[in-house]
Amino acid sequence: MKADNRVSVVVPNYNGIAFVERCFKALIKDAPKAELLLVDNGSTDGSRELTARRFPQVRIIALKENYGFCRAANEGMKAASSPYVILLNNDTEVLPGFTKALVSALQLEPRAFSAGAKMIQLHHPEKIDDAGNFYCALGWAFARGKDKSVEYYEEPDEIFAACGGAVIYRKAVLERIGYLDESHFAYLEDIDLGWRAKTAGWKNIYAPEAKVLHVGSGTSGSRYNEFKVSLSSRNSIYLAYKNMPALQLFINLPFLLAGFGIKYLFFVKKGFGKTYRKGLKEGLLMCRREKKVKFCWKNLPCYGKIQLELWMNIGKRFR
Numbered sequence: 508m509k510a511d512n513r514v515s516v517v518v519p520n521y522n523g524i525a526f527v528e529r530c531f532k533a534l535i536k537d538a539p540k541a542e543l544l545l546v547d548n549g550s551t552d553g554s555r556e557l558t559a560r561r562f563p564q565v566r567i568i569a570l571k572e573n574y575g576f577c578r579a580a581n582e583g584m585k586a587a588s589s590p591y592v593i594l595l596n597n598d599t600e601v602l603p604g605f606t607k608a609l610v611s612a613l614q615l616e617p618r619a620f621s622a623g624a625k626m627i628q629l630h631h632p633e634k635i636d637d638a639g640n641f642y643c644a645l646g647w648a649f650a651r652g653k654d655k656s657v658e659y660y661e662e663p664d665e666i667f668a669a670c671g672g673a674v675i676y677r678k679a680v681l682e683r684i685g686y687l688d689e690s691h692f693a694y695l696e697d698i699d700l701g702w703r704a705k706t707a708g709w710k711n712i713y714a715p716e717a718k719v720l721h722v723g724s725g726t727s728g729s730r731y732n733e734f735k736v737s738l739s740s741r742n743s744i745y746l747a748y749k750n751m752p753a754l755q756l757f758i759n760l761p762f763l764l765a766g767f768g769i770k771y772l773f774f775v776k777k778g779f780g781k782t783y784r785k786g787l788k789e790g791l792l793m794c795r796r797e798k799k800v801k802f803c804w805k806n807l808p809c810y811g812k813i814q815l816e817l818w819m820n821i822g823k824r825f826r
Contacts (some may be wrong), residue, residue, distance in 0.1 A: 521668035599626030623669025639666030645766025668701025744790025
């Protein structure tokens, strides 16, 4: 059976008329037999209608309003009928062999929950956009290889989490550990999902043969803006609270305080200091409303391995 017979591709969309045609043209060429789903977050720019008109083979799930990336992604992944589900940003263009490479990566590694693609900057194709996501004890999530030469990171590797912009998941594991946390709305939800998988004993891997061009910030509009800074800072507090047991939070508290302090100074220079502070406050309030991941003694070795990674990843952040 060919790889694309066993995979569904979910593309969340919100006012992506500038991107969807390029996205689906490349997808259909790469995986003509894959199940394709567009989940539209109440777009008003005609992107949903354009997709329906130009690509009748794409199944469209239309939501009434913008519920955020997480809700749209979950609607699509739950509706997918295949054992492997690819989650793909609308502002991407997959390169030949993308789909097959992601499916093959999971087939070759039975303990892998997810496999992330090599994301390349569309407007600067000589540069990497993302070669796997990492998270460190400072409370920072970061894309490995960002802005480095596309010639680097050509070997498969284990990563902390795969970027939700171009990733494949085992649907059976999603059913067990839960889908994306919709409380995030957008940003850091992929780190949270990968973290939960690691806590349960699964791996997240990087599949460099799966290559995709990515515009970046296609929906939010820029690398730094009030919407993105506010949500990211809020979710960074919630992410640590949710996934760290009490003892781990206590151990990492000095690192987290230092990390958030450094980030605050960074965003002050960018003109977003007030937005970042407000996001942190909202994150603390969020911790009071939402539930933590339940602690399980049987996962103690996984907690230990994750903690070691959190410390080691500080060094990786500054390489």
